[in-house]
Amino acid sequence: MILDALKYLAYVLIFPGFLFCFLTGLLLAGIDRKLVARMQKRVGPPILQPFYDFFKLCGKKTIVPAAANKTVFLMAPLLGLASLVVLQLFIPVFRFQIAAFSNVADMIVILYLLLIPAVSIIMGGASTGSPYAGIGLSREMVTVLACELPLVLVLLSVGRYVGTAIGAKDGISFSLSQIVGYQLEGGSLITKASLIPAAIAFLLVIPGETGNHPFDAAEAETEICEGMLAEYSGAPLGVFKLSHAIKMLTMTSLFVMLFFGGVGAGVDNLVALIGLTGGAATAVTIILDILLMFLLCVVVTAVGISLVHAVTARLKIEQIFKYYWTVVSALALLSLVLVWYGL
Amino acid sequence: MLAGGVMGLVLSGDLFNMFIMVEILTFAAVALTAFRNRVTGALEAAFKYLVVGCIGSTCILAGTILLYHQAHTLNLAQLSTLIAGNLDVNTVIAFVLLFIGFCTKAFIVPFHPLAADAHGAAPAPVSVLISGVLTKSGIYGIIRLAYFLFQTMNLGAMQFWLVFLGSVSMFVCVTMALAQHDFKRLLAFHSISQIGYVLAAVGLSTALGASAGLYHAMNHTLFKGLLFLTAGAVLHETGTTDLGKLGGLSKKMPWTTALFLIGAASISGIPPFNGFASKWLIYQATYEKAAETGNIGFAFVTIVALVTSTLTLASFVKVTQSVFFGQLPKECEKAKEVSFGMRFAMSILALLCILTGLFPNIVQKYLTGPAGRTLFNVSAYIDGMMGKGYAQATMGTNMPEAGNRAIEIVGVWNPVNWLMLLMIALLAICIVAIASKYDAVRENKTEKVEAKYSLFYGGEETEFSQVGGGDLFWGFKHNWRHYFSFMHDLHSGIVNDYSLWAVVALALAMVYALIVLL
Numbered sequence: 001m002i003l004d005a006l007k008y009l010a011y012v013l014i015f016p017g018f019l020f021c022f023l024t025g026l027l028l029a030g031i032d033r034k035l036v037a038r039m040q041k042r043v044g045p046p047i048l049q050p051f052y053d054f055f056k057l058c059g060k061k062t063i064v065p066a067a068a069n070k071t072v073f074l075m076a077p078l079l080g081l082a083s084l085v086v087l088q089l090f091i092p093v094f095r096f097q098i099a100a101f102s103n104v105a106d107m108i109v110i111l112y113l114l115l116i117p118a119v120s121i122i123m124g125g126a127s128t129g130s131p132y133a134g135i136g137l138s139r140e141m142v143t144v145l146a147c148e149l150p151l152v153l154v155l156l157s158v159g160r161y162v163g164t165a166i167g168a169k170d171g172i173s174f175s176l177s178q179i180v181g182y183q184l185e186g187g188s189l190i191t192k193a194s195l196i197p198a199a200i201a202f203l204l205v206i207p208g209e210t211g212n213h214p215f216d217a218a219e220a221e222t223e224i225c226e227g228m229l230a231e232y233s234g235a236p237l238g239v240f241k242l243s244h245a246i247k248m249l250t251m252t253s254l255f256v257m258l259f260f261g262g263v264g265a266g267v268d269n270l271v272a273l274i275g276l277t278g279g280a281a282t283a284v285t286i287i288l289d290i291l292l293m294f295l296l297c298v299v300v301t302a303v304g305i306s307l308v309h310a311v312t313a314r315l316k317i318e319q320i321f322k323y324y325w326t327v328v329s330a331l332a333l334l335s336l337v338l339v340w341y342g343l
Numbered sequence: 344m345l346a347g348g349v350m351g352l353v354l355s356g357d358l359f360n361m362f363i364m365v366e367i368l369t370f371a372a373v374a375l376t377a378f379r380n381r382v383t384g385a386l387e388a389a390f391k392y393l394v395v396g397c398i399g400s401t402c403i404l405a406g407t408i409l410l411y412h413q414a415h416t417l418n419l420a421q422l423s424t425l426i427a428g429n430l431d432v433n434t435v436i437a438f439v440l441l442f443i444g445f446c447t448k449a450f451i452v453p454f455h456p457l458a459a460d461a462h463g464a465a466p467a468p469v470s471v472l473i474s475g476v477l478t479k480s481g482i483y484g485i486i487r488l489a490y491f492l493f494q495t496m497n498l499g500a501m502q503f504w505l506v507f508l509g510s511v512s513m514f515v516c517v518t519m520a521l522a523q524h525d526f527k528r529l530l531a532f533h534s535i536s537q538i539g540y541v542l543a544a545v546g547l548s549t550a551l552g553a554s555a556g557l558y559h560a561m562n563h564t565l566f567k568g569l570l571f572l573t574a575g576a577v578l579h580e581t582g583t584t585d586l587g588k589l590g591g592l593s594k595k596m597p598w599t600t601a602l603f604l605i606g607a608a609s610i611s612g613i614p615p616f617n618g619f620a621s622k623w624l625i626y627q628a629t630y631e632k633a634a635e636t637g638n639i640g641f642a643f644v645t646i647v648a649l650v651t652s653t654l655t656l657a658s659f660v661k662v663t664q665s666v667f668f669g670q671l672p673k674e675c676e677k678a679k680e681v682s683f684g685m686r687f688a689m690s691i692l693a694l695l696c697i698l699t700g701l702f703p704n705i706v707q708k709y710l711t712g713p714a715g716r717t718l719f720n721v722s723a724y725i726d727g728m729m730g731k732g733y734a735q736a737t738m739g740t741n742m743p744e745a746g747n748r749a750i751e752i753v754g755v756w757n758p759v760n761w762l763m764l765l766m767i768a769l770l771a772i773c774i775v776a777i778a779s780k781y782d783a784v785r786e787n788k789t790e791k792v793e794a795k796y797s798l799f800y801g802g803e804e805t806e807f808s809q810v811g812g813g814d815l816f817w818g819f820k821h822n823w824r825h826y827f828s829f830m831h832d833l834h835s836g837i838v839n840d841y842s843l844w845a846v847v848a849l850a851l852a853m854v855y856a857l858i859v860l861l
Contacts, residue, residue, distance in 0.1 A: 012767050069593040069600075069668065078776060082769040089764060105761060108626055111649075112614050115656065119613065122660055123604075126668035129591060137664060141657050142819045148653045152646055156630065160642075163634065171634040174627075235776065318821045325822070340639050 011089065015290075018085050024294055025246035026050040031298055032212075032248070032306050039310035050245060057238030065231045069127045076124030077232075077239035083116040084246045091253050092180045094261065094289040106174040107155045110254070111148075114209070117243055118144050124240075125228025136227015139317045140211070140218035146324035147208045153332035154198045154205070157339045158258055161195055164342070176257065183261035190259040198335035199259045204328045206251045206304045208320065210244065214312040215320050248305065252297040255304075260296055344371035345472055349480045358407050358417045358492075361484070365403055365448060369396045372477055375469040376461045388460035391838045395457050398845045399447025406440030409433055423492050430860055439856045441488050443849045449481025451542065452512045453844040455519070455535045456834055462531030463584075467575020470527060474534040474571060475564040482541055482560060489546075490718045500859035503640075505546025506629075510647050513539030517654045519834070521816065522827055526574045526584035526666065529658060530567065533610060536651065537563045543644055544625045547632045553718050554711040555624035561711070562617040562699060566609035569692040573603040576685055577666060580678040586665040593667040595678045598686050600667045605693045607663060609700065611656035615758035617700035622652055624703075657816060701758050 011017055030047040037044025046052075064070050090105045090113075105113065122140055125133035155174075162179045163172035165186055173179065179189075189195050208215040219226045229240055315323065348368030355361050373396065377389035411417055413433050414425045426434055450458040458478075462470045489501060513536045520532035537559065544556030576599045577592065578584050593600040609616035612623075626645050633641030680686075699706050820827055 009767065012764060013771055018768065018771060069597075071597075072593065072668075078769060078772050082765055082772050085768045085772075086761065086764045105757070108623060108649075109614060109761075112612060112619060112623075112652075115613060115653070119608075119656070119660075123663070123668075126660075126664045127593065129668060134664060137660065138816055141660050142816055145650075145653050145657055145819060149646070149650055152649045156642060156645065159630075160634065172630055239776075318819075321819055321822050336642070337639070340642070 012085070016088055016091070016093065021085050021088050021246045021249060022242065024297075025242065025249040026054065028248050028252070028297060028301055029245035032301050032309075035302055035306040036310050039306065050241070054238045054242055057241070058235045060234040062234035062236055065128050065130065068129060068231070072123055072127035074236060076120045076127065077236045077243065080117040080120035080124075080243045081239050081246070083113060083120070084243055084250060087113050088246070088250055088253070090176065091250070091257055092177060093253075093257075093286070093293050094180070097177050097180070107159060107176060107179075108174055110176070111151060111155060114250075115144065117247060121228055121240060121243070124232070124236075125230075128228075128231035130231045132224045132226075132230035133228045135224050136218050136230070140228065142317050142321055143208055143211065143215060143218055146321040147205050150201050150205050150324055150328040150332045151209070153329060153336050154202045157195065157198045157332065157336040158189065160336070161189070161192065161339045164339075180257055180261045188260050188262045194338035195259070195335055197331040197338070199255075201328045201332040201335070202255055202258070203300070203304045204331075205324070206248075206255060206300070207308055208324060209251050210247045210305070212248075212305050213309040214314045216314060217317040217320060220314060248301060249297060252300040252304070253293060255300050256293055256296045344368070345375065345477065349476050352480050353483060356419050358410060358419060358422065360417075361487075362400070362403050362407050365444070365480075365484070366400055368477060368480060369400060369448070372396075372461070372473055375472070376465045378469060379464065379466055382464060384460070385464035388457075388464040391841060392457050392461050394838050395447055395454060395841055395845055398842060399444045399454075401444075402440040402447075402849065403444030406437040406444065409437035409440070413437070419487070419492060426492065432857070435856050435860050436853065438488065438492075438860075439849070439853045441492075442485065443845070443852055445481045445484030445488065446508075446848075447481070447845065448484060449478045449538055449542075450535050451481070451508055451538065452515050452535070453848050454841075455512070455516055455532065456836070456841055458535055459519075459523075459528045459531040460836075462534075462571075463525060463528045467527075467571050467578065470530070470571040470575075471568040474531070475568045478534060478538050479560055479564065482538065482545070485542070486545055486718065502546055502548050504855065506543045506641070506644055509539045509541070509543025509546055510644050511539070512536065512542065513651045514647050515830075517651045517658070518823075518826070519830060521654060521658045521661070521819075522830070523658075524586045526577065526586060526589075526662060527571070529586075529662065530570050530574060533570075533655060533658070534563070534567050536655065537567065537610065540622065540625055540648065540651075543648070544628055547628055547641075549628060549632055549635075550716060551624065551631065552628035554707060554714065554716075555621055555628045557714050558703075558706060558711040559618075559621035559625060561706075562609070562621045562696070565692055565695050565699065566606045566616075566618055569602060569606040569689055569696060570610065572685070572689045572692070573599050573606060576681045576689070579681060579685075586662065589666045591668065592678060596667075596680050598680055599689070602686070602689045602693050603667060604663070605696055607659040609696045611659050612652040613656070615697075615700050615762050617696050617698075617703075620700050620703040620706075620758065622648065657819070661816065701762065703758065 013019060027047070027050075029050040030045070033049060034044045034047050062074075064073055087110065090110060118140065122137045125137045125140075158179060159172050159174045162182045166173060166178065166182050173182075183189060190199050207213070211218055219229065224230070229237060232240060345368050348364045348371055351364035352361055352368065355364055369392075373389050373393045376392055377385050379385050407417070410422060410426075414422055416422060416425070430438075447454045447457075458473070461473060465473065485505075489505065516532045516536035516539065520529050520536065523529040523532060541556045541560045541563065544552045544559060546552070547556075574584060576596070577589065580596065581589060581592070583589065605616065609618040612619040626648055629641050629645040629648060633639065633645065
């Protein structure tokens with residue numbers, strides 16, 4: 001009993017919970033910054049720069065604006081971070097998934113759990129009473145709205161595809177573990193022709209959902225001083241930056257698990273060849289799977305976030321909305337229709 | 344009288360008594376709407392309600408008369424045995440008349456402008472009653488008609504009708520709500536949007552859909568009651584519900600703010616509150632139905648439902664920013680926390696919102712599940728009313744099978760476990776935060792050197808810095824400007840127009856029903 005409790009505590013705190021998110025998220029953010037810099041022929045910051053930034057911010061003084069509601073101002077970043085960390089628990093790492101967590105939330109729930117960090121940053125920004133935050137939160141909400149429709153379409157098509165393929169009773173499956181389990185035998189979903197438009201749509205949604213350039217109208221530094229973060233300073237600001245980095249990890253790993261799932265590193269034979277058995281073999285496979293997932297996350301970040309960042313200029317908020325509800329949604333809808341009629 | 348009317352409607356087993364009860368509750372609601380008759384618009388709203396409500400009541404009366412002429416009985420159970428399986432022109436016309444009549448009571452599109460006016464003018468507790476109880480009586484009437492009296496729910500055309508009306512209601516009203524700049528009118532439009540969810544779910548005619556719809560109806564009563572009460576508290580303290588004139592109340596009214604946030608999270612379907620639990624079931628139900636029938640149309644209902652939920656969130660972000668956060672205007676400086684009694688009433692509703700959200704399985708098992716199953720068991724009702732074996736004897740082959748359908752859920756959602764995980768993570772983060780001196784220095788206002796740097800980064804004066812009100816989501820509205828201006832032109836606020844809509848809706852419904860149900 002106590003051992004179980006300790007095990008779950010370790011899941012939440014170490015892997016795939018807090019510590020793992022902290023390290024990989026910030027590392028991903030660092031790699032993203034470096035890649036963008038190299039693409040723009042700059043030297044760029046060191047890869048560990050987000051870590052330095054975070055610890056530096058934690059050591060700074062926090063100033064609460066006179067007009068702010070102090071409780072909301074300080075609690076909003078923590079709530080957003082906690083909900084993101086918990087969200088990461090539900091995303092399997094290839095074959096490694098925590099059985100107790102896989103029956104807690106499905107894809108539709110994850111769609112809504114993704115709203116909680118957005119809502120917490122909106123509430124935090126609103127509580128400062130700053131006009132920049134007002135404009136920022138308005139744009140953030142519109143961006144969330146914009147991403148919602150394509151994301152819904154993508155998840156519904158994936159659910160329908162896998163549901164039909166595994167012969168679920170009603171022909172739908174929203175369970176992430178079932179989707180990943182299907183890919184173990186049926187091959188990655190990216191190889192299915194009818195789901196390729198959905199995968200592209202999801203890839204395009206990632207920078208919008210994480211609020212990266214060029215979809216960062218909500219945090220436009222040069223224009224509205226980072227919007228909702230304008231009045232934040234010190235540790236709460238650091239926590240928001242950390243949440244942003246973890247959100248990149250969450251979105252990219254969700255993408256990897258939905259479309260690149262499968263056998264993972266697939267080194268079972270190799271491990272057996274070396275002569276490892278039992279616990280050690282499992283540990284090695286899991287570690288290799290994690291490394292592979294992180295590598296894939298980096299690739300997705302490079303293509304989906306860094307490349308887009310490097311070659312585009314910031315869009316206006318109404319352009320963001322229009323783009324997502326026409327181009328990206330059309331791609332996702334195409335996928336849904338294809339899947340629906342079994343093409 | 345309103346409560347009595349609703350109770351009477353629910354308990355009545357007789358069509359004419361149902362009509363009487365509908366009349367009683369309509370007139371009680373009209374009188375309550377005009378309760379604050381010194382407020383501008385109260386009498387106007389009551390008059391509109393009276394006129395269109397009367398059109399609805401007339402429809403119900405006409406439908407009742409037609410059925411009586413046909414069957415020479417008004418007992419619902421007896422009528423049901425006579426009508427089931429042999430629909431003819433007369434009964435279909437009667438059905439449409441009754442249906443439209445109950446739609447006006449539930450404020451389904453196109454009767455939604457009435458609700459906005461009525462809620463805007465009525466005092467908050469009356470709004471709670473109208474939104475929480477009265478609209479449900481309309482839904483109850485529709486369910487009773489479609490499932491019991493006419494037993495038409497197994498027809499695809501009928502399902503399409505209800506689901507279509509529900510989807511249109513949820514989408515049109517949520518966009519109307521986004522355009523509002525009055526707290527209570529905004530809530531009024533949301534209440535019809537949520538009723539749209541209920542109607543769409545019930546219209547699916549599956550066991551899961553029925554119980555999800557009823558669950559959402561119950562949840563709607565809870566969170567909309569809470570939201571109307573917080574609107575009432577704001578009105579009580581500041582004397583206005585105009586979003587453009589309010590702001591910064593969270594420092595003056597922390598309790599009300601917290602309770603409002605719970606209500607807003609519930610209605611926007613943020614986990615783990617109750618709105619999410621029931622909406623999640625509705626998404627499942629619509630998508631399952633789509634997969635089951637192979638009809639992609641139902642999948643679009645799922646998409647509309649999911650997007651509507653986010654639009655709901657957007658409009659509540661607008662309210663939060665405009666009323667509770669932001670700068671405190673001079674007019675609101677006298678505001679203080681409302682009395683204990685008001686807070687207590689709101690807290691009960693908020694607690695129920697959380698509990699029904701955290702334990703959806705228990706609610707399903709003991710409340711909505713059995714209620715949903717009853718919908719598919721018409722003959723048991725008839726037997727219960729008229730004596731055992733009556734249904735079998737009179738209906739013979741037409742007897743509907745007693746469906747004891749099981750509820751199947753595709754997805755997984757376990758709010759208690761999720762909340763436990765969240766609490767562990769939050770606790771851990773808080774401990775780290777406190778250990779690393781995550782503490783704050785409040786900027787001291789008296790120390791300011793120059794007015795130029797008084798408050799914000801860019802040096803705005805406080806009074807010019809409020810961002811909020813009706814224009815918050817400019818980026819969104821700009822893209823949909825044609826839609827919004829169309830809606831603006833359509834909702835003229837003239838009672839003649841709304842009566843015309845009612846008549847047109849009746850005519851369209853009549854044509855549709857005569858074509859597809861015969």
